[in-house]
Structures are given as structure tokens and as C-alpha cells.
Amino acid sequence: MANASRPVQKRIDPSKVPARSKGGRPGGQPPRNAVKKATFSDWVGGARLRTLPIAIAPVALGTASAFLISSPGWHWVRALLALAVALGLQIGVNYANDYSDGVRGTDRYRVGPSRLTGSGAAKPRTVLIVALVFFALGGIAGLILAILTGYYWLIAVGVVCIVAAYFYTGGKRPYGYLGLGEIFVFVFFGLVATVGTTFTQVGSVNIESWLSAVSVGFLACAVLMVNNLRDIEQDKLAKKRTLAVRVGSLAGRILYAVFMLIPFAILVFFSLFYDKAPFVYFTLLAALPAIVITLTAKTAPELILALKLTTLTVLVFGLGLAAAIAF
Secondary structure, three states: OHHHHOOOOOOOOHHHOOOEOOOOOEOOOOOOOOOOOOOHHHHHHHOOHHHOHHHHHHHHHHHHHHHHHOOOOOOHHHHHHHHHHHHHHHHHHHHHHHHHHHHHOHHHHOOOOOOOOOOOOOOHHHHHHHHHHHHHHHHHHHHHHHHHHOOOOHHHHHHHHHHHHHOOOOOOOOHHHHOOHHHHHHHHHHHHHHHHHHHHHHOOOOHHHHHHHHHHHHHHHHHHHHHHHHOHHHHHHOOOOOHHHHHOHHHHHHHHHHHHHHHHHHHHHHHHHOOOHHHHHHHHHHHHHHHHHHHHOOOHHHHHHHHHHHHHHHHHHHHHHHHHHHO
């Protein structure tokens, strides 16, 4: 009867005993959230297709200006090659920014859509390789263009474009972190892309090409500014001193409005000499709401909407003015 009061010991299955970590904690280390590998759609998102109007508009305007100089003399093959150069550089710089900001740690403070490198969805080396591939594709198109035109000094211009694109956020002292990004997009996606497209087709440049280059250059600056206004607080934490960070939110918003309105002031010139040019003012239906939203926005989603309207403005303004000039 004495044995009946003794507690019965349960047999324990060793396989069900929690493992102990080296620190003595049952169950080992807590599980880490697995990072999902980048899908095809993620890579497409990394190309930032929304920014491509910055590459398309100047080529359209440069081609229209070339057609104006000599309608039988413009070359559609050269126009397509110029477009391939612009698109290659634009997509390449987008992936290069993803890589550089990711390895630098800038994207740790990001509140917008996740990036390939910063999120860990893709290896930094892979993102860099993809960026270099698009730079190479743009470079090959530029090389063919130089051979077809006989202007071999264009190869040097192409090299400068690629180097400038990479060091926008790459290298030890990226100039995009010093507030010089707007200068880059104005020069290369405004002047060089537009005037270069005209020159490679007819061997000369007219006033229409220069003025449309300035117009689309300022619109490209507006795209970059509104994008940086969205990230201004995060860029401060990451020590990324964009122009928006340097001048502050209010001044940056005013600058954005100026960038957006200058092209419509230049449009007055085209309206005096081209009957269809005044129709381009309908682009203000997208531009003015973008300006109002940017000046009054209090949240990131509002600025994202302004960014979408801004890129739409670039595309419609560029294609519309190109059609007005050529036809």
C-alpha cells in the first residue's frame, strides 16, 4: 500500500525534448524571417519603368528636331539606336542605384517600396551585374551609332555618360549624395540626350533641339526632386544629402514647381511658330495637380501620386511637342 502513494513517473520520448542552444535556451535560436528571393516581377520593378519617360521624351524631341532640319535626312535606325542608348543608361542607373544604396546601407531607412539589394531579395553582386549589362547594352548601341555617323568622338561622350551614371550613387564619394543629382539629369537626360539625338541624325543642331532639351531637362529635374522630397527624412538619417535635403522641404517644393513650369514658359516660343504646339498646354492637366499635391503634401503616398503625374507630364509633353514640331 505504501508504493501506491508514490507518484508514477511518465516515460519521456527523447525526440520530443526541446534542444538547448549553446546559451542554454530551450528550442535554440528563434526562427528568423526568411527573405523571399526576388521574382521576375521584382526585377521588373527594380528597373523602375515609371522613370523611362525621362529617356523616351528627349529622343522623341531630338528626332523631331532632326526631321525639321531635313525631312529626308533623318534616320529612323539612328533614332532607335539613340533610344536604346537612353533606355540602357536609364535602366542601368536604376539598378546601379539599387546596388549602391543597398551596400551602403542607405535603404535601411527606406519607407517606400523595398529594393532588391536593401531587402536581401537579390545578391548585391547580381544586381551590380544586371546594372553593368544594361550599361553595356546602351554602350553597344552608342558604339554602333558612332560607327554609322562616323563621329567616333561620340564614344568618349558615351563613356562619360556611363561613368557619370554609375558614380551618381556609386563609389566612395557619390555626387548624388552631395546634392548634384539634378545637374546630372539635366545635362545627360536633357541636353546630351536631346541634342545628341538630333546631331547623330543630321549632323547639326537647331534652336528647336536646344530649347526642347532645356525643357525636358527641367522636367527630369522635377522627377528627381519630387522623388527625393518623399525620402527627405530618411535621406537625412542615411546622410544622403540630396538637393532636397540641402535646401529643405519648403524650398525643395518651390524648386519642384519652378522645374515643372519652366518648360511651359519655353512652350510659348514653339506656339509662335508651330500651329499644333499650343495643344501641348493640355499637359498642364497633369502638371498642375502634381504641383499642387507636391506643395501641400503631408504624406509619402501623396508624393508618390505626384511622382506618377510628373512622369506622365514628361511623357505627354515630350511626345506632344515632338509631334507638333515634326507635323
